Amino acid sequence: MPRNRAVIYLSILLISSCRLGPDSPSRAARDVAEYARATYSEAAVGSLADLVAFETVHVEGIDNSDNPEFQAMTVYLRNKALELGLDFEDHGEVVVIGLGEAEERLGVVTHGDVQPADASKWARDPFSLDSVSEPGRLVGRGAEDDKGPIATTLYAMAALKDRETPLARRVELIISYTEESDWEPFQAFLASVEPPQLNVTLDAEYPVVVAEKGWNGIFLALPPDDAPVEGPHLVSLYGGAFLSQIPEDAFALIADPTSELEAALRAAADGDPAIEYSFVSGEGSLAIQAKGVAAHSSKPEDGRNAITHLAAVLGSYEWPDGQATRMVRLINDLIGTGDYGERFGDIALSHPFMGRLTLSLTTLGHEDGYLVAGVNIRSPAGRSREDLEAKARDVVDAWKEMSGVADVSVNLITSDPYYLEDAPHIPMLLDIFSFYADQPDPQPISIGGGTHARLMPNGVNFGPAMPGEPYTGHSEHEYITREQLLLNLEMYTAMLVELAAR
Numbered sequence: 353m354p355r356n357r358a359v360i361y362l363s364i365l366l367i368s369s370c371r372l373g374p375d376s377p378s379r380a381a382r383d384v385a386e387y388a389r390a391t392y393s394e395a396a397v398g399s400l401a402d403l404v405a406f407e408t409v410h411v412e413g414i415d416n417s418d419n420p421e422f423q424a425m426t427v428y429l430r431n432k433a434l435e436l437g438l439d440f441e442d443h444g445e446v447v448v449i450g451l452g453e454a455e456e457r458l459g460v461v462t463h464g465d466v467q468p469a470d471a472s473k474w475a476r477d478p479f480s481l482d483s484v485s486e487p488g489r490l491v492g493r494g495a496e497d498d499k500g501p502i503a504t505t506l507y508a509m510a511a512l513k514d515r516e517t518p519l520a521r522r523v524e525l526i527i528s529y530t531e532e533s534d535w536e537p538f539q540a541f542l543a544s545v546e547p548p549q550l551n552v553t554l555d556a557e558y559p560v561v562v563a564e565k566g567w568n569g570i571f572l573a574l575p576p577d578d579a580p581v582e583g584p585h586l587v588s589l590y591g592g593a594f595l596s597q598i599p600e601d602a603f604a605l606i607a608d609p610t611s612e613l614e615a616a617l618r619a620a621a622d623g624d625p626a627i628e629y630s631f632v633s634g635e636g637s638l639a640i641q642a643k644g645v646a647a648h649s650s651k652p653e654d655g656r657n658a659i660t661h662l663a664a665v666l667g668s669y670e671w672p673d674g675q676a677t678r679m680v681r682l683i684n685d686l687i688g689t690g691d692y693g694e695r696f697g698d699i700a701l702s703h704p705f706m707g708r709l710t711l712s713l714t715t716l717g718h719e720d721g722y723l724v725a726g727v728n729i730r731s732p733a734g735r736s737r738e739d740l741e742a743k744a745r746d747v748v749d750a751w752k753e754m755s756g757v758a759d760v761s762v763n764l765i766t767s768d769p770y771y772l773e774d775a776p777h778i779p780m781l782l783d784i785f786s787f788y789a790d791q792p793d794p795q796p797i798s799i800g801g802g803t804h805a806r807l808m809p810n811g812v813n814f815g816p817a818m819p820g821e822p823y824t825g826h827s828e829h830e831y832i833t834r835e836q837l838l839l840n841l842e843m844y845t846a847m848l849v850e851l852a853a854r
Contacts, residue, residue, distance in 0.1 A: 376783040380517075381849035385788075388511035388845040393838050396507050397490065400837065401481035402428060403499040404492040408465045410533035416465060417444040417537075422529055425464055429502075429527070436510040443545070445529045445537035451509045452519040458852045459524050459548035460844075461804050461811070462501045462555065463531035466494040467594060473646075473828035489831040496832045497825025501554035501816050501844075502527060504837060508845035512853075521852040524548055528804055531555070535807070542807060550777055550851065553805035553813045554844070557823065559785040559794035561813035562772040563706050565650070565730040566737070567802040569595055569765040570744050572682065574757070576721040577675040584608050586666065586676040591642070591659040592715035595726050597826045598655030599714055600646035602662040604676075609638040613669065620668040626689075627661040640665075648826040649728045650800030652691040652712045655827075659716050660689045675723050678757050679716070683725065686751055687713045693729070697747035699740070706732035706769065706798040722761075730800040737766040770806035771798075780850050781814050788843045789818070814847065816840050 377385075406425040408416070416422045426447055433440040433449045441448040447464075469478035475485040482491040494500075505525050512523070526548075528538045556564075584606060591602030606613070614631065617640065621629035628643040642662035647655030663683040671677040688695045693711035701709040715726035731740055741764050748762050782794050796812075797819070805811035816832065817823045824830045 376780065377787055377846045377850055380853070381784075381846040384511050384515050384517060384849050385842040385845040387515060388508055389838055389842050391514070392507035392510065392841065396503050396837060396841050397483075397834065399432065399503040399506060400490060400495065400500055401492075403464070403502060404481045404494050405479055407479045408494070408529070409468050410465060410530070415445070416529045416533070422464070432506060436506065437513050438506075438509055443541055446541045447527045447529075449506065449509070449525040449527070450522060451513055452522040452852070454519050454522045456521040457524055457548035457550070458521040458848070459526050459551035459808060460505050460848075461526045461528070461551055461553040461808060462505065463498045463528040463804070464502060465529050465532045466497070466499070467532055467597065467826050469493040469830075470593065470828055473600070478830075483834070486831070488835070489833050490837060491829070491831040493830055495830055496816060496823070497830065498531070498555050500832045500837055500840065504816075504841040504844050505554065507841060508848050511845050512848055517849060518854045519852050520854045521550070523848055523852050531804055535804075538804060539807060547808055549809055550775075551805070551808035551811045552777070552781070552847065552851070553803050553808065553811055554815055555803040555805070556799050556801060556813035556815070557797065557817045558789065558815045558819055559791075560778055560781045560796045561799050561805070562775070562778065562796040563733070563798035564770040564802050564806055565706060565709075565732050565798070565800045566740075566767045566769040568729040568731055568740060568767065570727040570729065571724055571763040572727065572748065573719070573722040573724045573761045573763075574675050574678055574682075575759050577673075579674070581672050581674055582608075583672065584610055584613050585674060586671050586680065587637075588718075589663070589666070589676045589679060589723075590717045591662070592717070592726070593646075595714050595728050596649045597714060598644070598647040598649055598652050598657050598712060599659045599716075600644050600655075600828060602642040602644075602658035602716070604640045604662060604666060606638040606640070608636055609633075614638055616669060617665060620665045624661055624665060626656050627658060629662075629665070646827045646829070648801065648823055649712050649714050650710070650730050651823055652710050654822055657689065657712065659683070660687055660713055663687075664689055678755075679723050679725065681755060682751065682757070682760070683713060685755070686747060687711070687727070697743055697750070699729075699743050699747065701732060701735055703732035703734050706771070707800075708732070710800055731769060732798070733769045733771050737768055741766055767802065770802070772810075772812060775810040775812055777810065777851055778812060781812065781847065784843055784846050784850065785814075788839060788846070815843065
């Protein structure tokens, strides 16, 4: 029977306090890690460049395993594995690169698919690793999330093979091709192939992630409104790129504007220093663009939400009724510019270890004439999926009654939070991080994101991002520093020695 959450939290703290002493990581682990950095630094950077060049973005209607970009990456990974003396298995939507024959296994879980990238927002092609524009940084889609970890783990495994490290556990680098789009293929893989008994996912932050919030999507749709409108009116409002990115851009189009209206909106925009606004007047129209800062939606505080801020500016004017006007009102009433669901009824929630629920409006656009707002909620432990769904529907129902806008449809996608009770490798991972990052007494942490760690036995996350540093995955400025990539190479090598060697 599962223990209550307070006991779980205490057990994690107890595990993390049972540290392995001043000789951890071992001299053997440090020696192989030093060898890996000295031997494979340039190769790791080169392989990251090779991997970034594959535009492994999901295309609607095509399985990733049938996409030529994914197929080309599979060929590359097979050739690289064989070149380094590692074995290779192709499972279509998952590939596995292995080292050793032991019955016990250590899984290192990553993913090779990436989010879309708007090339107009990058100094250079986002699918060509840029080491020039910003010295010291390796800029490109997937550099941090999650192709950097693939490159470094490959050469960490090669270092163990080169040094003939005796293994008590077989090492398996498991690369999912659908982490960013659809988890069902990876779940099917785990159902058909016995997963390793011990697993480390490289898709989040250091020191060690033992808890992940639940990933939830709420889609609020308003139907078309073809009624004619005279005078100044709001024609459209849209923005955002995908549900797990804080939107950097939002746009509004106004028909028949007056000079007084434009002056009022400019004044409202001037009062919002968080966002850059531009106004373009046309023949009987006024277009407004809001530019914020993109970020991973699990960390909305790292971004500036262009959609919600533009809605706040537009809300300063009394618009005639219409589809876009109703959406502005819905956004301002239920979402606002905060990050924690402050206006969304009593959905706000906080957990002593996992932190606060976050709620972000991340996409807004037209689908078959409907204007659809996509809201991403990251919810900690303490509330069931059923309760969250009920609260969301109650909030919308109450708003419909209050606003008189009866035709709002609601669709939901919900998932449970992940909170690991314990795992035998947590103390060792903390010691490795403490040694290489020179940070005394690190503790396990929780994140807002959801990763494949939650699907694996004893699954925890170990990097690749450093605590206190911005997480750039899913942003339009994704990078990893060269130094961090090589530090990860050392830490991952030490990890493999400590967790897999005899």
